[in-house]
Amino acid sequence: xxxxxxxxxxxxxxxxxxxxxxxxxxxxxxxxxxxxxxxxxxxxxxxxxxxxxxxxxxxxxxxxxxxxxxxxxxxxxxxxxxxxxxxxxxxxxxxxxxxxxxxxxxxxxxxxxxxxxxxxxxxxxxxxxxxxxxxxxxxxxxxxxxxxxxxxxxxxxxxxxxxxxxxxxxxxxxxxxxxxxxxxxxxxxxxxxxxxxxxxxxxxxxxxxxxxxxxxxxxxxxxxxxxxxxxxxxxxxxxxxxxxxxxxxxxxxxxxxxxxxxxxxxxxxxxxxxxxxxxxxxxxxxxxxxxxxxxxxxxxxxxxxxxxxxxxxxxxxxxxxxxxxxxxxxxxxxxxxxxxxxxxxxxxxxxxxxxxxxxx
Amino acid sequence: xxxxxxxxxxxxxxxxxxxxxxxxxxxxxxxxxxxxxxxxxxxxxxxxxxxxxxxxxxxxxxxxxxxxxxxxxxxxxxxxxxxxxxxxxxxxxxxxxxxxxxxxxxxxxxxxxxxxxxxxxxxxxxxxxxxxxxxxxxxxxxxxx
Amino acid sequence: xxxxxxxxxxxxxxxxxxxxxxxxxxxxxxxxxxxxxxxxxxxxxxxxxxxxxxxxxxxxxxxxxxxxxxxxxxxxxxxxxxxxxxxxxxxxxxxxxxxxxxxxxxxxxxxxxxxxxxxx
Numbered sequence: 218x219x220x221x222x223x224x225x226x227x228x229x230x231x232x233x234x235x236x237x238x239x240x241x242x243x244x245x246x247x248x249x250x251x252x253x254x255x256x257x258x259x260x261x262x263x264x265x266x267x268x269x270x271x272x273x274x275x276x277x278x279x280x281x282x283x284x285x286x287x288x289x290x291x292x293x294x295x296x297x298x299x300x301x302x303x304x305x306x307x308x309x310x311x312x313x314x315x316x317x318x319x320x321x322x323x324x325x326x327x328x329x330x331x332x333x334x335x336x337x338x339x340x341x342x343x344x345x346x347x348x349x350x351x352x353x354x355x356x357x358x359x360x361x362x363x364x365x366x367x368x369x370x371x372x373x374x375x376x377x378x379x380x381x382x383x384x385x386x387x388x389x390x391x392x393x394x395x396x397x398x399x400x401x402x403x404x405x406x407x408x409x410x411x412x413x414x415x416x417x418x419x420x421x422x423x424x425x426x427x428x429x430x431x432x433x434x435x436x437x438x439x440x441x442x443x444x445x446x447x448x449x450x451x452x453x454x455x456x457x458x459x460x461x462x463x464x465x466x467x468x469x470x471x472x473x474x475x476x477x478x479x480x481x482x483x484x485x486x487x488x489x490x491x492x493x494x495x496x497x498x499x500x501x502x503x504x505x506x507x508x509x510x511x512x513x514x515x516x517x518x519x520x521x522x523x524x525x526x527x528x529x530x531x532x533x534x535x536x537x538x539x540x541x542x543x544x545x546x547x548x549x550x551x552x553x554x555x556x557x558x559x560x561x562x563x564x565x566x567x568x569x570x571x572x573x574x575x576x577x
Numbered sequence: 578x579x580x581x582x583x584x585x586x587x588x589x590x591x592x593x594x595x596x597x598x599x600x601x602x603x604x605x606x607x608x609x610x611x612x613x614x615x616x617x618x619x620x621x622x623x624x625x626x627x628x629x630x631x632x633x634x635x636x637x638x639x640x641x642x643x644x645x646x647x648x649x650x651x652x653x654x655x656x657x658x659x660x661x662x663x664x665x666x667x668x669x670x671x672x673x674x675x676x677x678x679x680x681x682x683x684x685x686x687x688x689x690x691x692x693x694x695x696x697x698x699x700x701x702x703x704x705x706x707x708x709x710x711x712x713x714x715x716x717x718x719x720x721x722x
Numbered sequence: 723x724x725x726x727x728x729x730x731x732x733x734x735x736x737x738x739x740x741x742x743x744x745x746x747x748x749x750x751x752x753x754x755x756x757x758x759x760x761x762x763x764x765x766x767x768x769x770x771x772x773x774x775x776x777x778x779x780x781x782x783x784x785x786x787x788x789x790x791x792x793x794x795x796x797x798x799x800x801x802x803x804x805x806x807x808x809x810x811x812x813x814x815x816x817x818x819x820x821x822x823x824x825x826x827x828x829x830x831x832x833x834x835x836x837x838x839x840x841x842x
Contacts, residue, residue, distance in 0.1 A: 252674065256663070256681030261688055273780040276803050340734055347743045361757035367803055375804070376757065402729045429606045429653040447628055509584065511623060511630055513607075522608050524621065539608035543660075547653035576681070 221249055224558070228257050232335045232562040235572040239565070243558060251553035251561075253546055255572055262577040266536030271297055271506055274533065275370055281538060282574030283364050284327060285516045287320045289538070289574075290369040292514045295449065296525040297371045297533075300506035307451075307493040309373040314451040315488045316359070316366060318481040323352045324517035325474045325481075326397075328569050329404065332471065335566045336413035344400050351393045355386055373498025380492075387489040394482045401475050414467035418552040418564035421465055430548040431541045432519020433477070434568050437470035439463035444515035455487050467567045474569075505529045516541055518569045542568065542575040584621075584632045589645075592635055596650040599624045604631070606647075609657035611665045613689055618665055620644060642666060648673035656680070664689040754819040759802040761822035762795060766833040768814035769793060775806035775815055794832035797822055 226239040236257035242250040262281060266274050278293035279286045291313055298305060330345035353363050359378050360366045368375045378386075404410055420430070425438035435442055436459060443459035445452040460476040462469035506527035513522050519541030526535040545568040552564050587595060604624035612619040618637040623630055637644060644661065646669045647654040658669045659680035669675075737743070745752065754760060771793070776786040783799035784806060786792070806815050 252676075254676060254680050254682065259681055259688075264689060269780075276780055276801065341730065344733060344737070350743070357758055358755045359757070361755070361759040362802070365801075367759065399729070399733055403733065406729050407727070426605060427652065429651070442628075444628075511632060513630065520607075522623065524608075524610055524623075526612070535612045537608075537610040537612075539610070543656060544608070544653070546656050 226561060230562070233565060233570075234331075235570045237565070237570060237572045239553075239561070241553070241558065241561065246558050248553050248556050248558065248561065251550050253550065255546075255576060257576075258573050259576040263536050263538065266533045268532060270531050271527070271533055272371055272501070274536070276367070278536075278538075279365055279367065279369065281577055282540070282571055284324045284571060285320060285518065285521075285574065286364060287316050287366045287369065288514055288516045288521070290366065291317060291450070292512055292521060292523045293525075293536075294369050294371050295514070296510055296512040296523050297506050297527075299510050299512065300508050300525060300527050301371070301501065301504045303372055303499055303501065303504070305373050306496040306499065308377075308495045309497045311451050311488050311492050312374055312378060312497070313369065314455075315485050316356070316368065317450065318484045318488070319352055319356055320366075321517045322478050322481045323349050323356070324569075325478050326352070328474060328517075328566075329400075329471070332414075332563070332566050333404075333410075335562050336409070338407075338409055341400070341403055341407075341410075344403075348393060348397050348400060351389070351396070355389060358382065359386065370498065372501045373496070375498075377497045383489050383492060387486060390482055390485050390489075394479070397478060397482075401478070404471060404475055410471070411468060413560075413563055414471055414567075415464075417467045417560050418556055418567060419464075419466045420548055420552050422463075424551055425465070425548060428548045428551055429544050430519075431544045432516070432569075433470050433473040434519065434545050434548055436461050437473045438465040442520075444513050444520040447513065449512075449514060451488060454491070455484055457484055467563055470567045505531070506533065518542060518571055519545065538577050540571065540575050540577070542571045545570075584634060587633045587635045589635050589637065593645050593647065593650065595633055596622070596647045599631070600650050602626065606651040606653055606657075609654065609661065611661050611667070611689070613665060618642060618667065620661065620667075622647075637667065643668045643670060645669075646671035646673070754821070756819065758819045758821070759804065760818045760820040761797065762800055762802070762806065763816045763818045764793060764795065764831075764833060765814045765816075766793060766835050768812050769833075769835065770812055771835075772811065774809050774811070778805040778809050780805065791835040792832060793834075794830055796828060796830045798825055798828045 222243045224241045224243055226241050227233055228236040228238045236255070238254045240252040241248050262277060265277055269277065275290055275293050279290035281289045326345050326349040330342045330349065333341035333345060356366065357363045359382060360368045360376065420434065420438050422439040425435050426440050430438070439461060441459050441461050446459065457480060460473050460480060462472050506525070507529040509524070509526040511522060511524050513520055521541055522539040524535065524537040525533055527533045549565065549568050553561065556564055604626045607623040607625045607630065609620065609622045616639055618639065619634055620637060621632055621634045623632045642665070644658070644667050646658055648658070648671060652673065655672060655674045658672055659676050661667050662669055663681040771786055771788045771791055773786040773788055776784045780803060781799045781801055783796045785794045804817055807817050
């Protein structure tokens with residue numbers, strides 16, 4: 218038995234812009250074991266919640282991650298609203314759903330571009346990001362920010378979107394969907410994509426469930442589980458089914474994200490059709506959060522958990538975020554066992570690592 | 578929205594036994610988290626099955642911060658346990674993959690273990706904002722575009 | 723495995739023949755959207771130095787002093803949350819649509835009200 222070599226991978230790596238470090242134990246070109254470690258950008262945001270006003274924290278919560286920024290803000294606000302016993306007006310709930318879905322699409326498109334880049338398909342990368350840019354424009358038009366939406370607050374949303382803009386966004390979404398379908402066809406049909414992803418990094422359904430995988434990693438392995446099924450926000454009233462693929466390889470995870478984008482376009486259209494009239498926020502004056510709760514939401518990368526505890530003071534006692542990437546680290550270690558060194562970047566990318574958001 | 582989630586208190590001795598029971602019942606490990614209190618640590622674990630979440634909590638005294646590992650029951654627990662170890666300074670005997678405090682490479686070691694001290698920043702007057710590397714535009718001036 | 727190169731080649735050919743998707747940025751600028759949070763604008767003449775904005779600022783980018791009648795904003799700290807704009811009772815703080823240009827150093831913009839108009 219030949220001795221093994223240890224190859225360090227990251228935190229600076231040409232294809233992986235995320236600060237994760239992997240110690241790869243290699244036997245020739247094959248990975249025997251992978252040991253991940255993180256913490257390069259740990260910011261201690263959870264402690265910040267114990268010092269800041271709970272209203273100010275919604276802005277900090279949104280800055281946990283730059284890609285899934287809106288859903289972090291939404292989760293925090295939902296948690297605090299639950300602790301305060303607030304009922305958010307339906308219009309705010311629907312608008313939150315629209316923004317959450319737009320951010321899901323842009324996150325998946327960003328990932329598709331990055332994964333195309335990881336297997337060396339530069340033009341596909343550029344085309345994915347061209348389409349993502351159209352969505353970022355919609356975000357800017359409706360909220361005023363491109364990355365940080367800044368519209369979610371405890372008790373509702375900050376700014377209303379008028380009906381004319383909503384109709385325009387609805388038409389624009391249809392155009393973007395048509396442009397997206399062309400790019401999606403390349404991902405589905407092009408032999409380069411298939412050669413690099415099909416049969417690589419296989420994770421079985423039982424392993425995925427036992428290791429606590431979340432999001433597209435879990436659904437790509439054939440487990441039907443989408444936290445949106447809890448029916449938070451407006452998801453309980455919309456018609457949709459979780460997207461599931463059974464192969465469990467990198468290609469299946471890619472396909473889950475491709476289909477989720479189409480689904481999100483559909484969800485946005487449904488929300489615009491059913492948009493209720495009315496107020497967009499309720500007053501939080503004189504109320505303080507009290508109690509504890511566990512809020513779970515579906516982010517583009519999977520299930521995110523917020524644990525909030527408050528004792529009726531201005532700041533929360535404890536704010537804990539379990540981001541989807543953290544749950545996906547253990548499945549990643551399992552996937553990396555026995556793969557080729559050249560496939561490591563592709564496999565690491567298919568869990569859609571967001572290490573910075575992992576380290577609150 | 579479904580929020581009927583239970584928070585149950587556990588004795589430390591039942592920690593592993595509960596995990597085994599949950600695992601046998603087909604639950605999935607969702608997360609583990611810690612909270613630093615004045616005289617003890619609170620460790621909470623959440624399991625999920627078919628969108629129903631169950632949370633269990635144990636208290637760990639500060640003078641003997643030890644948490645038995647769940648690595649044998651849930652292999653994925655190693656990430657959470659290493660995180661608890663790195664953030665709160667708990668000892669986790671029986672940990673499958675032990676980084677020895679190097680999983681989260683934070684600058685401050687065990688940053689979450691202490692009680693929270695609030696650092697007050699006093700806003701000074703407008704002119705006190707000027708630091709060596711800042712460019713202060715004079716009063717009532719427009720920035721040239 | 724399908725060997726269809728058609729999908730990507732048609733996409734690439736079409737984009738090679740059409741106008742670029744990008745803009746020549748500093749020369750050619752897009753009209754900012756109506757809601758774009760560009761930068762915080764301040765009109766010192768309307769201000770009565772109530773200092774609510776300074777208290778509401780989550781990053782303490784705004785420093786206001788009632789006695790000296792000064793108001794300053796650090797644009798490198800401002801996160802454009804809009805709290806000050808919402809809470810300003812005099813309407814002297816507004817949100818402009820034009821993005822603040824990139825900064826090379828911390829930029830603190832200070833204002834001082836030197837005299838007040840006599841009451842009419």
